[in-house]
Amino acid sequence: MAASCAQLCLLCRRLLCSTTVANTWRYSTQLRHCATVTGLPTKILNGSPVIWGNHTTAQARQRWKQQVFCSSYFSTTHVATEAKELSRADVATIRDAAPVTESQISLDLDAAAELSALEEISDEEAVSISVPSAMPPASTSLKDYVDQSETISKLVQLGVQLWKLDERPNVGSMLLRLNFSTDVAPRLLFLKHIGVEDSRFGYIISHNPFILTESLENLHARVNYLKSKKFSAETVASMVSRAPYLLNFSVKRLDNRLGFYQQQLGLSASNVRNIAARLPRLLCCSLEPVKENLKVCGIELGFKENEIQHIVATIPKVLTANKRKLTQTFDFLHNTMKVPHHLITKFPQVLNTKYLRIRERHLFLEYLGKAQYNPSQPNYIALDRLASLPDETFCTELALATLEDFYLFQKTL
Template identity: 80%
Template sequence: MGSSYAQVCLRCRSLLCSIPAASTWKCSTQVRHCTTVSSTASKILDGSSVFTGNHRTTQTRQRWKQQMFYYSDLSAKHLATEAKEDKFTEELSRTDVVAYRSPLSPIRDAVPVNENQISLDLDSVAEFSALEEISDEEAISISVPAVMPPASTSLRDYVDKSETLSKLVQLGVNLWKLEQRPNVGSMLLRLDFNTDVAPRLLFLKGIGVEDSRFGYIITHNPFILTESLENLQTRVNYLKSKKFSSENVASMVSRAPYLLNFSVKRLDNRLGFYQQQLKISASNTRNIVARLPRLLCGSLEPVKENLKVCEIDLGFKENEIQSIVIAVPKVLTANKRKLTQIFDLLHNTMKVPHHLITKFPQVLNTKYLRVRERHLFLEYLGKAQYDTTLPNYISLDRLVSLPDETFCTELASATLEDFYMFQKTF
């Protein structure tokens, strides 16, 4: 029996020396098998030596063990060498494909592959060429995943990839204006439409803002999309507590997009400032702010300066300033140069006294060239009469408010062509 085992081991040795590296796993399997057989044989030989006392059999068994250790060590060294290689190779035989894995992991049975099947698969892959024409239906069915550009100087490159930007465009938001403001573009890209934008839009709609005003509000104040709903509701509640109606609040927010970005303390200070500076009632203060809500958002310095101009430079009294501001709140935010220029035309050129300007304060909010052209045309015709105590009196209100055709027929008693011809003379 020992000689038969030795023959098996010699066969394993010859296999180890003759087969290529690609078939090492077969050899290692046989070596393991031989090792298992040797261990069984050793037990049998041990048993025979105990019961028979055959010393020759014991020596044969020891030589057999030495040979097994030698061949097992050789196989282990060869497997360790194979484990150090980084690249695993594949060897295709004519009838089967041997898939290699790490020598330290168990090797499973190879999967037989038919050559005809391989050729058919390669032919099917070759049928789809990048240069092959496809139908319109197939082209439409192709879906390309949207990829955000890593960097861009314009938000238009992100509109097709960002749900937030695409829906803001549908609402009428001017992205080209927002991208010119620092950090606004990156802020919008970080917003989620469902969790960040939609709740604010629903809030605005809930307080009465028209859908058509959403685009205007976000274009001028994109930061309203980052304000908490609690703060927005608190500021609306404050305005209502000051007896602003729901319609007034909705109109104010629509025309002054930054209104709800200011704290309650700031809004209260602004209302108190106008009431104290103008020395008017709370009702008149609400009336002024409701008609010109940007008074609560802008700087107070231009307002203070215009009040001083009206009092010191233009010579209006306190009660006259109150009447002018209540009638035309825009006087508080008008350009100082324009305000001085049109007053000089009315008072010094047209000889209109202060009390008439106070009675028709809208002339201070009219274009300077419009008033000058009409006055010169009336003066040319000899009809420039603005004193209420004299005949053929012309009201300042009608002078600046009537359209050109009506002005010519009713006030100047001339044709529109005459007026246009006169405009060309200067």
């Protein structure tokens, strides 16, 4: 019964569509015939008959009524004839038709649904229709894809800074090609598995989005290598969190970097491991600045090999410090403050302190007559305290002055 009803609906729609053109031609022909009988010239504009002539006369009005009557009569006759034809011939055809299978019923119903696309719907149904916004074909910023790309949206939720990624060529197109479930999520689970905190995911991806394209096999191999070199699991997680590019380097390159520092500095494996754990970017950065700073410390600054070893083991940042800043700070300590090499080696953190901070404090102590850095003399001031104490503590404990006096003195420099 359902199949017959569906086929009847489809047949009715086909008949209505196929007879539309014929109906229009018949109506136009009949209308022209009425116009000929009435003797008035007519013109069709947008499907409506327009009568040209003198409409003020009674004869014109009478002829116009006859024309309308003719068109109504022919339209009514046409509808009745089609109804009779449909009720006799088509119903007989449907009755004699072969049984319809379930697949044909499904296809016919789908076709019927497609034909009803112009059917009126309620306001509630119209509001419930959601049209997905099209993804921008091109853009200079990833923020334009947050609403369209699940990957970009989830990365923003993780704390990734899109403006950092926008500054790097081809990174945006790479991220848009990634699927969050199959590409991004497994790498995040890997980072979590090795001990990286969730709050560091955004920082790592913001600085190294290419970790999302590294194979999980390579990532596991590099972590296992670091553990084989006696780096603890907590240390590996901390190193990855602070040096996002660490796991992008192959096992061979990581091994070469560790060997370089051990050979160049003449340190034990334990000391090299300690340096790498405190400053993991030493395994990622270029080796040229490191080689340059080692030469500066030995040749220009005049430190001995054992002194360089102690300085580097205490303050690894000396290896990556700016060469001009390093020489400027040493020159002021050694030539102006008259601090010998062995005292600078004993307190190497002064080499990592801002030059302006050391200069202002020394000049203030010299103004007060308290700039004394020789441990064998009274009123000795240690270099580590000079460099590390906050201003208020420096004034009260070392300079024996007020903070206001120190600020006033700074204005005279």
